[in-house]
Amino acid sequence: MPRTNDVGGLDGFGPVVEELDEPPFHHDWEAHVMAMNRALIGRRIYNLDEFRDAVERTMSHESSYYENWFRAIRTLLKEKGVV
Template identity: 55%
Template sequence: MARINDVGGVEGFGPVDTADDSEPFHADWEARVFGIWNALRGQQIFNLNEFRDAIESIPPREYLAASYYERWFLAISDLLERKGVLEPGELDRDELDG
């Protein structure tokens, strides 16, 4: 069964932006999510396959509405809850902005 991220050959998403973007992060919270991901991977809390699966498991509506690093955040939150590191809802997206 295809997941929402598997859009090969699907039309209607508009043109792909191929402009080079020299900035790796567009907001401080994105850099924090990347840092959290890096630290958790370093501690072997999850592996790349688990992370990829968590991103691909985001419900389609949420996946399409989320930015790149929002998807990372959702996947990390899901993995930490699944593994019992966090209680459900303990990591609130709004707290990343502060």
């Protein structure tokens, strides 16, 4: 069964909405999540494939992109007994 993230060709997600002059991050915490993830991968707490897998299995279409990232990071840290 395809995972939730596998949306290619599906209908029903509405029109594409473009935000003009969009900043790289909309909130400071999003930048922190991105940097935290790179640092944890850099420290080999988990690797990029594990992170990608965690995003794909824990993501929600109701959450924003970086909310999904944060959920994946917390899931991995919990599973690995780090926190």
